[in-house]
Amino acid sequence: xxLIELKDVSKLYGFGDATSVALxxxxxxIEKGECIAVMGPSGSGKSTLMNMIxxxxxxxxxxxxxxxxxxxxxxxxxxxxxRRDQIGFIFQSFNLLGxxxxxxxxxxxxxxxxxxxxxxxxxxxxMLERVGLHDRCYYxxxxxxxxxxxxxxxxxxxxxxxxVIIADEPTGNLDTESSRLVMELLSEIxxxxxxxxxxxxxxxxxxxxxxxxxxxxxxxxxxxxxxxGQVGAYVHSIMYSLPQTTADDDLAGVSALMKARGESEALxxxxxxxKKKTKSPRRSIKRKAKK
Amino acid sequence: xxxFRKGYLRVALxxxxxxxxxxxxxxxxxxxxxxxxxxxxxxxxxxxxQVGNQVSRYGKDVILVRPTAAxxxxxxxxxxxxxxxxxxxxxxxxxxxxxxxxxxIATIQGSVKGDKTVDSPLVIATAPELETVLNQKIDYGGFFxxxxxxxxxxxxxxxxxxxxxxxxxxxxxxxxRGHDFMVSGxxxxxxxxxxxxxxxxxxxxxxxxxxxxxxxxxxxxxxEVFVKVAPGKDVQKVATQVHEKLVQAHGGTDDVVTIISGSxxxxxxxxxxxxxxMIVITALVALIVxxxxxxxxxxxxxxERIHEIGLRKAVGxxxxxILRQFMTEAAVLCGMGAVLGFVIALASxxxxxxxxxxxxxxxxxxxxxxxxxxxxxxxxxxxxxxxKAARMDPIEALRHE
Numbered sequence: 001x002x003l004i005e006l007k008d009v010s011k012l013y014g015f016g017d018a019t020s021v022a023l024x025x026x027x028x029x030i031e032k033g034e035c036i037a038v039m040g041p042s043g044s045g046k047s048t049l050m051n052m053i054x055x056x057x058x059x060x061x062x063x064x065x066x067x068x069x070x071x072x073x074x075x076x077x078x079x080x081x082x083r084r085d086q087i088g089f090i091f092q093s094f095n096l097l098g099x100x101x102x103x104x105x106x107x108x109x110x111x112x113x114x115x116x117x118x119x120x121x122x123x124x125x126x127m128l129e130r131v132g133l134h135d136r137c138y139y140x141x142x143x144x145x146x147x148x149x150x151x152x153x154x155x156x157x158x159x160x161x162x163x164v165i166i167a168d169e170p171t172g173n174l175d176t177e178s179s180r181l182v183m184e185l186l187s188e189i190x191x192x193x194x195x196x197x198x199x200x201x202x203x204x205x206x207x208x209x210x211x212x213x214x215x216x217x218x219x220x221x222x223x224x225x226x227x228x229g230q231v232g233a234y235v236h237s238i239m240y241s242l243p244q245t246t247a248d249d250d251l252a253g254v255s256a257l258m259k260a261r262g263e264s265e266a267l268x269x270x271x272x273x274x275k276k277k278t279k280s281p282r283r284s285i286k287r288k289a290k291k
Numbered sequence: 292x293x294x295f296r297k298g299y300l301r302v303a304l305x306x307x308x309x310x311x312x313x314x315x316x317x318x319x320x321x322x323x324x325x326x327x328x329x330x331x332x333x334x335x336x337x338x339x340x341q342v343g344n345q346v347s348r349y350g351k352d353v354i355l356v357r358p359t360a361a362x363x364x365x366x367x368x369x370x371x372x373x374x375x376x377x378x379x380x381x382x383x384x385x386x387x388x389x390x391x392x393x394x395x396i397a398t399i400q401g402s403v404k405g406d407k408t409v410d411s412p413l414v415i416a417t418a419p420e421l422e423t424v425l426n427q428k429i430d431y432g433g434f435f436x437x438x439x440x441x442x443x444x445x446x447x448x449x450x451x452x453x454x455x456x457x458x459x460x461x462x463x464x465x466x467x468r469g470h471d472f473m474v475s476g477x478x479x480x481x482x483x484x485x486x487x488x489x490x491x492x493x494x495x496x497x498x499x500x501x502x503x504x505x506x507x508x509x510x511x512x513x514x515e516v517f518v519k520v521a522p523g524k525d526v527q528k529v530a531t532q533v534h535e536k537l538v539q540a541h542g543g544t545d546d547v548v549t550i551i552s553g554s555x556x557x558x559x560x561x562x563x564x565x566x567x568x569m570i571v572i573t574a575l576v577a578l579i580v581x582x583x584x585x586x587x588x589x590x591x592x593x594x595e596r597i598h599e600i601g602l603r604k605a606v607g608x609x610x611x612x613i614l615r616q617f618m619t620e621a622a623v624l625c626g627m628g629a630v631l632g633f634v635i636a637l638a639s640x641x642x643x644x645x646x647x648x649x650x651x652x653x654x655x656x657x658x659x660x661x662x663x664x665x666x667x668x669x670x671x672x673x674x675x676x677x678x679k680a681a682r683m684d685p686i687e688a689l690r691h692e
Contacts, residue, residue, distance in 0.1 A: 051686055054605075056605060056685050056686050056689075057686055076609075076610060077609045077610060077611070080604065080607055080608060080609040080610070081607065081609065083605065083606065083607045084606065084607020084608075085607070089605050089606065091689070095598075095602045095605075095689070097599055097602065099305055099306070099309060100305075108602075108603070108606055109606040109607050112603075112607045112608045112609070112612055113607070156606070160606075160607070
């Protein structure tokens with residue numbers, strides 16, 4: 001049984017003529033233990049997908065099964081409880097509460113579970129130890145570096161022992177060194193058996209993923225399995241092969257950008273091809289699961 | 292206690308501490324509401340008792356017996372009409388079960404001559420037990436006793452200046468109707484009786500009834516009798532019995548009234564109570580304004596913390612939990628305001644009692660009830676912003692910065 005199963009999930013905003021499509025019939029199946037990197041240009045629906053998976057949002061159409069349970073039509077409170085018990089969030093802007101100490105920040109999700117202060121702090125302390133910040137328990141977030149803040153956020157995401165960790169651009173606000181620190185940490189967590197879904201703009205970071213999903217215009221354009229330590233092939237082809245202009249193009253006044261546009265407009269047939277490609281590995285996973 | 296355990300209280304205290312000035316300003320609304328209501332009620336009650344309370348000069352277990360239709364004369368104030376009591380009535384009253392003592396009050400005409408002459412003083416012939424009936428202390432000296440065979444007299448405080456050049460005329464003599472008396476004591480000033488028809492005892496000279504009787508040759512006519520009820524007896528019952536006995540003795544004509552001092556203690560002065568009511572209503576409006584202040588403050592607090600609310604919801608807080616958090620905050624704010632208001636109200640009442648001539652009386656049901664009303668108001672108004680916070684969409688809230 002897959003941990004996460006989205007079936008033709010759409011998310012629409014607005015009404016009538018003003019309707020905009022954030023997610024367009026997205027189907028995605030995530031098994032336990034996967035580490036998925038979601039890529040794509042801004043506005044492609046990555047964040048909406050994250051919110052959907054993280055049960056912050058509910059789909060306009062389509063079905064969502066989380067842990068075998070249909071959650072697409074749950075009430076706000078039920079969804080809050082699933083978030084509380086089974087999902088950990090990591091945000092680009094850390095989202096630590098400045099008025100609380102590191103320890104209190106890390107133990108925040110447990111407040112809503114009704115733990116006693118003591119057990120909350122014990123667990124939070126254990127998690128802070130795991131991210132290497134146990135000596136900063138009584139610091140305030142403003143006294144930490146960006147990387148450290150994100151580590152606290154990771155501790156907070158881990159403290160409720162979630163089934164899946166959702167990270168929306170966890171390294172978006174960090175420098176290269178801190179990014180590495182944070183990604184190494186996430187990768188460790190993944191190796192310990194957690195399921196992680198993260199959004200990134202940096203193709204290098206797909207090295208930490210076992211699967212790369214590339215999104216565009218609210219649809220999944222490409223979905224491939226990669227080996228740990230390798231950049232996804234498709235991502236590599238997109239991100240590392242810039243379109244080049246020839247002397248003829250220059251004469252015609254066609255810039256590299258226009259050329260790239262021209263290519264993307266000719267994408268629909270290409271997408272069909274990729275869809276076929278993506279389906280086969282997923283089927284094989286399903287088969288494995290059935291076995 | 293649940294709020295403690297779940298850390299709501301700490302979060303509430305934290306956020307109040309973060310916005311110290313704003314929180315205090317908000318509390319001020321509640322504080323002013325409480326203080327104004329409690330103080331105004333206390334002061335007006337004090338004034339009522341000072342001005343309108345005719346009977347407070349007597350003890351609580353005292354019954355006043357007067358002839359019916361006693362037209363009271365201002366200034367002198369004692370009954371001029373109606374049939375005065377006879378000496379026989381006195382002995383009969385004393386025999387009624389539950390009566391501790393009965394004190395006669397008889398006014399005698401004549402001028403008093405001390406160092407200076409006073410032409411028409413209020414000379415009252417009475418019994419030594421008057422001291423136990425009146426709710427007033429002797430400033431210096433002592434009341435005349437039964438053992439004082441001599442002609443001892445007690446003065447009201449204003450008489451001292453009228454009769455003597457000396458400030459403390461203790462032991463000095465004066466002449467009344469050709470008889471010599473000696474001042475044995477002086478009363479402390481009685482409460483101002485500005486609007487009262489009661490006799491002004493500050494202008495009185497008290498002499499023993501027995502002495503007056505032998506002086507005049509006949510027993511002086513008794514205009515009023517103070518009956519002190521024995522401890523533990525039902526005052527109402529004794530009053531009824533006294534009344535019945537007197538009617539019986541007077542051949543069935545109902546020509547006496549009995550007034551129980553306690554029952555008349557809260558004089559119903561319509562102007563004063565209307566004024567009090569008006570002021571209290573104004574103060575209640577102030578309280579509601581305070582409540583709106585709390586609402587305003589909470590709304591600002593919610594708006595300021597939209598992002599935080601978003602995060603709390605993302606990590607699993609339910610609507611109810613967010614609601615509870617903000618309700619706790621409003622409750623803490625109001626609770627602090629209520630306690631502060633209570634303390635400040637009591638303090639200002641205390642200051643008034645000490646530094647002004649007002650004698651405010653703390654009405655405890657109001658003083659204690661008011662902070663609770665204020666608390667309820669604040670929490671009620673705090674609900675609206677709390678609901679707003681609870682219903683926020685987590686994604687929208689998280690996006691808000």
